[in-house]
Amino acid sequence: xxGMPQAPxxxxxxxxxxxxxxxxLPPFGPxxxxxxxxxxxxxxxxxxxxxxxxxxxxxxxxxxxxAGAGKTLLATRLVQVHRLRLLxxxxxxxxxxxxxxxxxxxxxxxxxxxxRRRSADKTLVxxxxxxxxxxxxxxxxxxxxxxxxxxxxxxxxxxxxxxxLEPSTAQVIVLGQPELLRLLAGRLDLLRRAWRVxxxxxxxxQSRALVDFxxxxxxxxxxxxxxxxxxxxxxxxxxxxxxxxxxxxxxxxILARARKTVGDAGAVERAARQLAAMDRRPHSRGQSRGKLVxxxxxx
Numbered sequence: 001x002x003g004m005p006q007a008p009x010x011x012x013x014x015x016x017x018x019x020x021x022x023x024x025l026p027p028f029g030p031x032x033x034x035x036x037x038x039x040x041x042x043x044x045x046x047x048x049x050x051x052x053x054x055x056x057x058x059x060x061x062x063x064x065x066x067a068g069a070g071k072t073l074l075a076t077r078l079v080q081v082h083r084l085r086l087l088x089x090x091x092x093x094x095x096x097x098x099x100x101x102x103x104x105x106x107x108x109x110x111x112x113x114x115x116r117r118r119s120a121d122k123t124l125v126x127x128x129x130x131x132x133x134x135x136x137x138x139x140x141x142x143x144x145x146x147x148x149x150x151x152x153x154x155x156x157x158x159x160x161x162x163x164x165l166e167p168s169t170a171q172v173i174v175l176g177q178p179e180l181l182r183l184l185a186g187r188l189d190l191l192r193r194a195w196r197v198x199x200x201x202x203x204x205x206q207s208r209a210l211v212d213f214x215x216x217x218x219x220x221x222x223x224x225x226x227x228x229x230x231x232x233x234x235x236x237x238x239x240x241x242x243x244x245x246x247x248x249x250x251x252x253x254i255l256a257r258a259r260k261t262v263g264d265a266g267a268v269e270r271a272a273r274q275l276a277a278m279d280r281r282p283h284s285r286g287q288s289r290g291k292l293v294x295x296x297x298x299x
Contacts, residue, residue: 012188013114017255017256019251019254020220020256020259020261021220021255022221023127023215023218024218024219024221025218026247027217027218027220027248028214028245028249028252030156030246030249032076032148033073034077035286036213036218037073038209038214038241039215040206041072041202042197042200043199043241045197047074051063051081051171052110053171054082056260057167057168059193059194059195060065060162060165060171060173060194060195060239061171061173061179061194061195061196062174062194062195062196062197062199063175063198063199064172064176064181064196064198065174065175065177065178065180065200066178066201067244068243068246069199069240070199071147071175071176071177071199074175075146078142079133079144080146085130088141088142089111089112090141091108091143091144092135093108093144093146094144094147095145096147096150096152098146098152099147099150099151099152100120100152100155101158101161102120102123102150103120104151104158104162105123105127107124108127109123109126109127112134114127114129114185117264121170131165135169138277139256140168141170141171142170142172142173142185142218143162143165143173145159145173145174145175146175146176147175147176147177147178147281148174148175148176148178148180149178149180151183156183156190159174159184159190160187160190163190163194164193180259196229201238201239202241202244204230204231204234204239204271206239207230207233207234207239208234211224211225211233211244212243222261222262222280224248224251224263224265225263225268226265226266229263229264229265229267229268230266232265232269232270233247236269236272236284247271248271250278251263251267251268251271251272254271289293
């Protein structure tokens, strides 16, 4: 079916524990995958708000949440949703650490099929021109700017431009960690332009439902943990979805080695210790802390 996400490829290492644990595909991968998008808690509220806001042309939206709160998964899901809309082009841009206004403008211009310019000012002129052409053709856009907290303070002009766009030109959704709000603390004029939405930690039952949902999508109907296992998982994750997924990813090979199919509180604690040890290791360039990548050595 068009628009449906593709199942991730299964590695040789993963196949060693997937089948014994009742999975047909990895349930706790490190990358955001709309196939495993649990629509619960504030995530569902934020998704619904973005969709209703687009339909009503209510203006830009600023979504903030801690690392692991689900911002990038939400951005991925929004792109998937808007690809199904007629005459609407989703333009997703991720800001890298130290990102500049030129980086943002260039990525947007490139996604619109136009050449990027050598300066931020000239690229912005081209970007405005492309939006004018699209508006004349009756075409809209949804700009999704993820990790906006990585923008340098002197590059806030990019946010000023995006938040000033009329909804008829493009709906703008900006996502970032709480540092973004601190970055904008001196720019109340920008904050007032956007509707603000927060991604909150999951409640205990929602945390359990997240794990169960991912397991079911991956082909397993049996609960992954005992009651005390789910309780310990919530205590260690604090209801943070990303941390919950990372802990479960570390748990699976532990269960496979022990020839068990259901984990208890002790198994969750072992997964937490393994994850903490990995977080203390030097990370290769581009690898995020707290995201577990299973390899042959993990088994």
